[in-house]
Amino acid sequence: MANHSSSTHSKFLQHHFVDAEQQFDSAKMGMWVFLVTEILFFGGLFAAYIVYRLWYPELFTLASEELNTLWGGVNTVVLIGSSLTVAMAIKSAQLNQKKNIAINLGITLALAAVFMVIKYFEWTHKFHLGIFPGEFYAFEGIDHPKANVFFSLYYLMTGLHGIHVVIGIGLMIWLLLRSMKGHFDSEYYTPVEITGLYWHLVDIIWIFLFPLFYLID
Amino acid sequence: MATAESNLEKFQVQRFEPEADPEKHYLNEETGLWAWLTTVDHKKIGLMYLASITFFFFVGGIMALLVRTELWTPAKTFIEANTYNQLFTLHGAIMVFLFLVPSVPAALGNFFLPIQLGAKDVAFPRLNLLSYYLYLAGAFIAIISIVNGGIDTGWTFYTPYSSTTGGAVTTMVFGVFVIGFSSILTGVNFITTIHKMRAPGLTWDKLSLFSWSLYATSIIQIMATPVLAITLALVGMERLLGIGIFDPALGGDPVLFQHFFWFYSHPAVYIMIVPGFGIVSEVITTFSRKHIFGYWAIALSSLAIAFIGFLVWGHHMFVSGQASLASMVFSFLTFLVGIPTGIKMFNWTATLYKGSIDLKSPLLYIFGFFFLFLVGGFTGIVLGSIGLNVHLHDTYYVVAHFHFVMVGGMVMAFLAGVHYWWPKMTGRMYNETMAKIACGIIFIGFNATFLPQFVMGSLGMPRRYFNYIEQFQPFHQASTIGSYILGFGFVMIFYYLVKSIYTGKKAPVNPWGSRALEWQVNSLPPLHNFNYTPVIINGPYDYHKPMDEFQLGLAETGHGEEAETTDEIEAKAE
Amino acid sequence: MSGHHISSDKTLLGVAGALFILTVLTVGVHYVHIPDPWSIIVAMGIAIFKATLVALFFMNLYWDDRFNLMLFLASIAFFILLVGLTLLDTLFRTDVVPGF
Numbered sequence: 099m100a101n102h103s104s105s106t107h108s109k110f111l112q113h114h115f116v117d118a119e120q121q122f123d124s125a126k127m128g129m130w131v132f133l134v135t136e137i138l139f140f141g142g143l144f145a146a147y148i149v150y151r152l153w154y155p156e157l158f159t160l161a162s163e164e165l166n167t168l169w170g171g172v173n174t175v176v177l178i179g180s181s182l183t184v185a186m187a188i189k190s191a192q193l194n195q196k197k198n199i200a201i202n203l204g205i206t207l208a209l210a211a212v213f214m215v216i217k218y219f220e221w222t223h224k225f226h227l228g229i230f231p232g233e234f235y236a237f238e239g240i241d242h243p244k245a246n247v248f249f250s251l252y253y254l255m256t257g258l259h260g261i262h263v264v265i266g267i268g269l270m271i272w273l274l275l276r277s278m279k280g281h282f283d284s285e286y287y288t289p290v291e292i293t294g295l296y297w298h299l300v301d302i303i304w305i306f307l308f309p310l311f312y313l314i315d
Numbered sequence: 316m317a318t319a320e321s322n323l324e325k326f327q328v329q330r331f332e333p334e335a336d337p338e339k340h341y342l343n344e345e346t347g348l349w350a351w352l353t354t355v356d357h358k359k360i361g362l363m364y365l366a367s368i369t370f371f372f373f374v375g376g377i378m379a380l381l382v383r384t385e386l387w388t389p390a391k392t393f394i395e396a397n398t399y400n401q402l403f404t405l406h407g408a409i410m411v412f413l414f415l416v417p418s419v420p421a422a423l424g425n426f427f428l429p430i431q432l433g434a435k436d437v438a439f440p441r442l443n444l445l446s447y448y449l450y451l452a453g454a455f456i457a458i459i460s461i462v463n464g465g466i467d468t469g470w471t472f473y474t475p476y477s478s479t480t481g482g483a484v485t486t487m488v489f490g491v492f493v494i495g496f497s498s499i500l501t502g503v504n505f506i507t508t509i510h511k512m513r514a515p516g517l518t519w520d521k522l523s524l525f526s527w528s529l530y531a532t533s534i535i536q537i538m539a540t541p542v543l544a545i546t547l548a549l550v551g552m553e554r555l556l557g558i559g560i561f562d563p564a565l566g567g568d569p570v571l572f573q574h575f576f577w578f579y580s581h582p583a584v585y586i587m588i589v590p591g592f593g594i595v596s597e598v599i600t601t602f603s604r605k606h607i608f609g610y611w612a613i614a615l616s617s618l619a620i621a622f623i624g625f626l627v628w629g630h631h632m633f634v635s636g637q638a639s640l641a642s643m644v645f646s647f648l649t650f651l652v653g654i655p656t657g658i659k660m661f662n663w664t665a666t667l668y669k670g671s672i673d674l675k676s677p678l679l680y681i682f683g684f685f686f687l688f689l690v691g692g693f694t695g696i697v698l699g700s701i702g703l704n705v706h707l708h709d710t711y712y713v714v715a716h717f718h719f720v721m722v723g724g725m726v727m728a729f730l731a732g733v734h735y736w737w738p739k740m741t742g743r744m745y746n747e748t749m750a751k752i753a754c755g756i757i758f759i760g761f762n763a764t765f766l767p768q769f770v771m772g773s774l775g776m777p778r779r780y781f782n783y784i785e786q787f788q789p790f791h792q793a794s795t796i797g798s799y800i801l802g803f804g805f806v807m808i809f810y811y812l813v814k815s816i817y818t819g820k821k822a823p824v825n826p827w828g829s830r831a832l833e834w835q836v837n838s839l840p841p842l843h844n845f846n847y848t849p850v851i852i853n854g855p856y857d858y859h860k861p862m863d864e865f866q867l868g869l870a871e872t873g874h875g876e877e878a879e880t881t882d883e884i885e886a887k888a889e
Numbered sequence: 890m891s892g893h894h895i896s897s898d899k900t901l902l903g904v905a906g907a908l909f910i911l912t913v914l915t916v917g918v919h920y921v922h923i924p925d926p927w928s929i930i931v932a933m934g935i936a937i938f939k940a941t942l943v944a945l946f947f948m949n950l951y952w953d954d955r956f957n958l959m960l961f962l963a964s965i966a967f968f969i970l971l972v973g974l975t976l977l978d979t980l981f982r983t984d985v986v987p988g989f
Contacts, residue, residue: 131506142575625970629977640978641981
């Protein structure tokens with residue numbers, strides 16, 4: 099805890115912290131604890147996936163053929179790219195390059211938007227074929243009585259991930275506005291750092307969703 | 316002045332006398348309704364939680380009394396079967412999600428955790444306020460569901476019934492989902508607070524056992540609650556979209572729901588009881604004037620209970636159709652919970668041994684806790700064995716076991732905590748005689764209510780039934796009479812505690828002579844808890860050391876801009 | 890233990906490059922169609938490796954307070970508990986989905 103008296107009196111220091119270092123460490127740790135809850139939140143769905151996959155392995159290989167591996171791959175690349183730019187934004191903040199923070203956050207936002215647009219086309223294409231979740235499932239192409247369960251899982255997991263991307267987009271817009279006001283510098287960049295952590299976790303989850311749904315046929 | 320030795324150096328610290336009835340305290344700074352509603356002060360948020368959970372406790376309690384009244388006769392007494400189903404569902408859901416889960420952590424924990432850590436507030440005060448409003452929002456949504464058709468699934472929301480029945484299950488499930496978020500955020504906040512906000516000198520081995528128990532609770536909250544959230548979201552989706560993951564009619568598996576549900580809900584009973592254990596440790600040392608026996612054993616057994624709690628959920632599912640292999644494993648693992656719990660009981664009784672026992676009302680409640688929790692715990696072992704469980708499953712035996720642990724254990728500990736900390740929270744003393752009488756009434760009423768249920772259960776009376784055969788009537792009537800006595804006891808506590816706020820005698824700073832940090836601050840505490848940054852040299856249970864070595868501070872300190880840095884304090888200490 | 894580790898451009902770009910290559914690799918392996926148990930093992934192996942890279946270098950766990958790493962691992966451990974104990978039931982039932 100010692101050796102940081104120089105950074106003590108930032109204007110963003112809250113009253114109950116002793117110094118900026120304690121505030122930064124707390125915020126970061128709080129975010130990590132929150133990410134733990136996120137992992138277990140998704141964990142419930144992953145567990146359901148594993149259970150059904152072990153019960154009906156043939157269903158998963160059959161149904162996965164309806165998913166477009168190419169677009170899934172493109173989305174993976176897009177998200178990894180956005181993770182990189184977030185990391186660059188944090189680095190720019192640490193080096194006090196205020197302009198680069200905004201640029202990197204802007205690119206991240208654009209990539210996140212690209213991800214959602216691709217997702218939108220994937221989903222609407224399936225709706226067009228009659229592939230709806232659960233009891234609304236109306237597609238004839240898969241010869242398996244439980245095909246609806248597979249697509250329920252698909253929609254739930256990519257949907258929940260998509261909601262997280264949308265929340266991330268909201269956070270990025272907020273960060274972008276603040277960075278343009280010049281709030282962040284090497285002394286204070288906590289929001290960028292912890293939003294970055296969140297964004298990387300969203301990326302990690304997609305890294306698992308991609309092979310689990312697109313690469314098993 | 317006191318001298319303390321760190322590894323190498325000696326330094327001097329000054330003791331500041333805490334003030335009783337100070338001019339400025341947390342209640343008279345920042346007054347007004349708006350200031351209360353937007354406060355980020357953990358103490359005020361704790362009080363708001365306390366008021367809310369008390370309200371919901373009485374709402375849930377009235378529902379319990381209605382259920383018990385209906386059971387006075389074997390057939391219909393005064394309400395319809397359908398209403399009866401809704402009443403016991405709401406009694407369970409309200410008591411579990413709106414009272415038991417937030418009771419100790421969110422109300423008493425919020426108030427005392429930062430003070431016990433020597434911090435000015437929790438790590439994320441605004442998040443703390445958000446948790447409170449999420450709790451209120453969830454409660455509000457749950458109430459809407461009552462008006463909007465009610466629910467009759469039982470508090471467990473088992474599929475496929477919950478995904479096909481009418482009523483407002485979707486709304487209710489959404490309400491619980493929101494409350495779950497409140498619980499998660501409290502857990503996030505507490506873990507970070509305990510790690511990052513401790514005062515200088517407050518090492519892990521000087522952490523109060525109440526804080527340790529809240530730490531263990533928070534771990535369960537962050538690990539288990541998200542799974543409940545996603546499960547309830549899935550039930551909601553099941554009703555809205557028919558996703559078929561849990562509904563057998565659509566190709567799903569209802570037993571999978573039970574796995575997910577109990578992955579949260581079994582650890583959740585430890586969310587409810589473990590903070591109670593923390594209170595027991597605090598009260599028992601204070602009133603026996605003795606260092607806690609087996610500090611580390613008690614601290615670590617809380618963590619052990621938290622962990623083992625995740626391994627045993629399948630014992631709720633012995634008759635659900637789960638594989639017999641799973642049943643055997645879960646049954647075996649269930650017995651393990653008895654070990655850390657037993658460790659705690661032995662250490663507590665050892666703390667009392669040769670102590671200078673002062674039988675004030677908080678300790679009396681703890682003695683009630685010992686007896687009732689022991690019965691609850693042992694019947695839990697009975698229920699954990701597969702063969703017996705098949706016979707006793709879904710009977711009143713389970714109901715009685717659960718209430719012995721939750722009401723006899725948790726509520727008794729909660730009441731002990733409320734009595735113990737009441738002088739610090741309100742600055743007033745309650746009527747000690749009334750408190751002792753109320754404790755006796757509750758103990759008698761409780762046993763009258765739930766002991767007959769053990770007998771009924773082992774004779775085969777199933778839970779949640781509207782009608783029953785006539786042989787059970789005497790037991791049911793004894794139970795109903797007991798529930799009235801119990802209810803009277805709670806009303807009595809409410810009466811004299813509220814009365815004490817207006818007419819009670821002003822509380823001294825440390826009425827029990829405790830060594831814990833929260834008793835070394837002003838009564839009422841200042842807005843930011845400490846007028847002087849405390850330096851902790853002794854542990855909270857060091858009764859062998861003289862009083863003048865406690866609550867040590869280095870220098871006057873302000874907030875924010877004027878606050879001293881750790882460096883400055885360290886510089887002075889050297 | 891520094892919460893303020895500054896990564897060099899080389900590290901960040903190197904990690905991102907590795908992640909891109911691994912993505913291409915996993916898609917490539919997918920089109921080769923290796924026999925059944927191995928295809929999922931390879932795909933998941935690559936995914937775990939990618940996730941580790943992100944966690945260690947983008948999320949700074951490699952340089953950060955060890956407790957944060959522990960939290961991350963603990964969440965995975967509890968997820969494994971959830972899955973593992975559930976599978977004890979679902980894999981050993983006589984009826985996959987009990988009839989109603």
